Amino acid sequence: MTQVRVRFAPSPTGFVHVGSLRTALYNFLFARHHQGKLVLRIEDTDQTRYVEGAVENLLNVLQWAGLDYDEGPEKDGPFGPYFQSQRLDIYREHVRYLIENDFAYPCFCSAERLEKMREQQAAKGLPVMYDGACRAIPKQEALQRMEKEDHVVRLKVPREGETVVDDIIRGRVSFRNELIDDQILLKSDGYPTYHLANVVDDHLMRISHVIRGEEWLPSTPKHVLLYRAFGWQPPQFAHLPLLLNPDRSKLSKRQGDVAVEDYREKGILPQALVNFVALLGWNRGDDQEIFSLQELVESFSLERVNKAGAVFDWHKLEWMNGHYIRNIPEEEYLSVGREWLQKLGIDAGSQEKNDLILKAVRPAINKFSELKEKTALFFQDALQYEPDALDWIARENSKTLFKHILTELEAQNELTLDVFGQVMKSAQKATGLKGKDLWMPVRAAITGMTHGPELPIVLTVLGKSKVEQFLKQAIE
Numbered sequence: 173m174t175q176v177r178v179r180f181a182p183s184p185t186g187f188v189h190v191g192s193l194r195t196a197l198y199n200f201l202f203a204r205h206h207q208g209k210l211v212l213r214i215e216d217t218d219q220t221r222y223v224e225g226a227v228e229n230l231l232n233v234l235q236w237a238g239l240d241y242d243e244g245p246e247k248d249g250p251f252g253p254y255f256q257s258q259r260l261d262i263y264r265e266h267v268r269y270l271i272e273n274d275f276a277y278p279c280f281c282s283a284e285r286l287e288k289m290r291e292q293q294a295a296k297g298l299p300v301m302y303d304g305a306c307r308a309i310p311k312q313e314a315l316q317r318m319e320k321e322d323h324v325v326r327l328k329v330p331r332e333g334e335t336v337v338d339d340i341i342r343g344r345v346s347f348r349n350e351l352i353d354d355q356i357l358l359k360s361d362g363y364p365t366y367h368l369a370n371v372v373d374d375h376l377m378r379i380s381h382v383i384r385g386e387e388w389l390p391s392t393p394k395h396v397l398l399y400r401a402f403g404w405q406p407p408q409f410a411h412l413p414l415l416l417n418p419d420r421s422k423l424s425k426r427q428g429d430v431a432v433e434d435y436r437e438k439g440i441l442p443q444a445l446v447n448f449v450a451l452l453g454w455n456r457g458d459d460q461e462i463f464s465l466q467e468l469v470e471s472f473s474l475e476r477v478n479k480a481g482a483v484f485d486w487h488k489l490e491w492m493n494g495h496y497i498r499n500i501p502e503e504e505y506l507s508v509g510r511e512w513l514q515k516l517g518i519d520a521g522s523q524e525k526n527d528l529i530l531k532a533v534r535p536a537i538n539k540f541s542e543l544k545e546k547t548a549l550f551f552q553d554a555l556q557y558e559p560d561a562l563d564w565i566a567r568e569n570s571k572t573l574f575k576h577i578l579t580e581l582e583a584q585n586e587l588t589l590d591v592f593g594q595v596m597k598s599a600q601k602a603t604g605l606k607g608k609d610l611w612m613p614v615r616a617a618i619t620g621m622t623h624g625p626e627l628p629i630v631l632t633v634l635g636k637s638k639v640e641q642f643l644k645q646a647i648e
Contacts, residue, residue: 439540
């Protein structure tokens, strides 16, 4: 195999779709697996859809996900520039070649004529595509008119035969040329369409494999025809399966979040999202579901990518994120958690107490946005009791237990883990209660619940006066 060179080529039109993240990831994994190069190319030729700040956001998302590239914005390489808007002269030069060699032609049709043509075709049940009205204009006349009249440039698709696409994932796919539109290659504003720009750039940047979404497969015969017109060897193609909602409709914002930024806002870790997205269409051939990025690099192959659409299961992502929250190094967990506490306005008065809270709720959260709800018990002024908690508080020995603890606490200046341990030993000896009978009434009285974070941590964070307040409330 010649050196593997792949590209991720997004348009800067706003947020980063999870489908785009998967495309970036598969290109990254394929490049790293084969010790190849990953090129980041910004396809910004559609100026009407350009969003200010979208490129910076994209670079931020890739960095957050740990997907580094080898050439592109901020990483100059030998085949730049890597913004298509800075390559317009290159595209115009290649369009001239196509026109001169009868592979393309200028089209002078007005928007009104094209609209009327489409309406008539639709009314007759015909395929809606350009009718070739300007194909027959003699070349010299067309070149003269180009000097004075608004025009686009179209690909001259052969009227007969088939164009075949060999795809690593889908095998051989044939397209009847009579159903392929004479695609616009250069718009009237002088900017190229995706079809021309991506073929020219993929060739000039020596891209060996084009790995992209299935939605581009119907356009690929046009790209193959362009490669043929230029006399170039096409790259190998691999079209990735669609991402689907649980009802198997195409993944869309109408049924839930589709932007990487949305999942970051929910407190999804990059390791979890990358791991989850890797499995949307690919598997190693076994039932392993948790992969580090390095394991993905070692295991990935395009031959293991499925043709069928992949269902985006939010519950599985949430489960996977919970797994990572509980298994990443503690200092990494605390570092992310501290940022989230600050973001959510949660503060127990010191980093030591904040860290205790984070450790206490770690087993219970699946995403960091749940911290507000899961830490609420540390910041209550009055308790609301669950029915099970009321049952424990109402037990015969519970009030005696609470009174003994209150008496013991009066002699203490503060409530630490050591002090609490001594108080509970004393209570056990005085009441004869042990195990659940000792601990559950105390948990119920101080948290209003029968399940939750480790009780000693809760008491330490609440502090002596709050614990005394809640015990008195339980007695009453």
